[in-house]
Amino acid sequence: MSEYPNGAPLSLDRRDMLVAAAVGFVASIIPLAKATTSDDVDAAIRDLIGNATPRDGGISLQVPETAENGAVVPVTVVVDSPMTAEHHVRAIHLIATRNPTPGIASFRLSPASGKAEVAMRIRLAEKQTLLVFAEHSDGTVNRAAVEIKVSVGGCLT
Template sequence: MSTTTRRALLALAALAPAAARAAADGALAEAIREAVGEAPIEDGGIVLRAPAVAENGGQVPVTVLVESPMTASDHVAAIHILATRNPTPGVASFHLSPLLARAEVQTRIRLAEEQRIIVLAQMNDGRVRRAVAEVRVTTGGCLT
């Protein structure tokens, strides 16, 4: 093994936690791309309710309410929920019809550890809005 290779390997070993983090970020970026493509994402226009501290990461209540008149010509077409530090980022995607009175969905999700919940709302004209909530988790809910 050449000195250069050994040095490279040592550098790689030192980077291992960073690499794991990068892989998680990569999976998240991929999930976001899969959900909304390359559309520009704007913040705001969404009420995202989640507890600041979740005692039980296995059952975390989440409410998403997107500002929208929910008419045939102007409505929320989809709501995507993602988690930044779960083993896999996908939580759920909801496809809404304008028959709904408002663009609101309540669900319960799993969080493995302290992390952020990302909500992306896709309007019927292709615009995408985002909201983020940070949740601390007392007991992780994915692997237990």
């Protein structure tokens, strides 16, 4: 017999699954409530996006599930945007939640970018959640998070 004979109707697992399904990246995206955020990480996010309230979705991330070498982790970010003068992505910010410092990089785009797709290689000290924020020209901010396992840490070695 289960500890909860009728099931726990609001168990975290189920709620998290629903949130993840709504975001549309069931396999790899971590729901908002579970992402690790220390004060440093929160401060870094506020520095970059101010008081905007980010909404999950609208960003797709291509990352390895496990990074063999944390010193060189390939990341591709694609933001859903027409990239016109009226509606474009102004900035894409990458934040590390369990590195010695949270800053990774910020891409400042313009309509001349044509496409809100960028890629780079990043350092990760240990298994952690990568946060990505996309600031749109109308002031709205989208957010995505993905957990990446790290075989050999890439910050202090």
